[in-house]
Amino acid sequence: MGMTTPRPLWAMLLLPLVVSGVSTEEPTSGEAVAPSLPGGCLRCCDSGDALAPTDAADAASVSALPYALPEVRPYINITILKGEKGDRGPLGTPGKLGKEGPRGDRGPQGIKGTKGQAGSPGSPCHTRSSAFSVGRKTALHSSEDFQPLLFDTVFVNPDGHFDMAAGHFVTPLRGLYFFSLNVHSWNFKETYMHVVHNEEAAVILYAQPSDRSIMQSQSMMLALAPGDRVWVRLFKRERENAVYSDDVDTYITFSGHLIKPEDD
Incomplete structure (x- = not known):
């Protein structure tokens, strides 16, 4: 009855090679070698689910890693949390009167109005002398x-x-x-x-x-x-x-x- 190496132990043996960035195989002719990333090989586009522990042993292994895994936060759509529009509040106290602004320029001269109608006849002339x-x-x-x-x-x-x-x-x-x-x-x-x-x-x-x-x-x-x-x-x-x-x-x-x- 053979014994299999636990997956957490295998991950820990592979981790130094990943961290150091040393390739385990010699590059073939014409094959580009990817540059090593200082401080770890975790890519920005890696999903947090790939590194999430699946059981207690994995959690213990992850906690022993020399770097921190990115925190995965749930996405919340805030648009569905918007409530109904409330009632209008009371009118506030009017503010103080502002300073009088400068006098504006004189506007253009308007169009001359039409001639008005003649007034009614005046009262008869009275003697105003003596x-x-x-x-x-x-x-x-x-x-x-x-x-x-x-x-x-x-x-x-x-x-x-x-x-x-x-x-x-x-x-x-x-x-x-x-x-x-x-x-x-x-x-x-x-x-x-x-x-x-x-x-x-x-x-x-x-x-x-x-x-x-x-x-x-x-x-x-x-x-x-x-x-x-x-x-x-x-x-x-x-x-x-x-x-x-x-x-x-x-x-x-x-x-x-x-x-x-x-x-x-």
């Missing part, structure tokens, strides 16, 4: 405490806003008005006059008694409403109050005009 200028060629002595100054000469009164009979300018429009009063004093007599807005004195024109008569003037601006009245009166006190004029020259004038109308 002016007057009147004078007096007759001297006047005050005979009562408040005596209206009447005028007998019209320089400008295009719209009839100055009432010559009452000596009043009646405001046609709301707005700012300018007025001026010019008189000539009488020798040795006092000249004391009011420019009146409705029934209240707005400004005073005054000249003391003197041996020489002089020209005196007063001007003002008033904010008036439609229907307001502006006029002139003499104010009598203890002294005689008078203004001078004659039939040749006009020494007394009263003028006014609208500066800026205002909407009602």
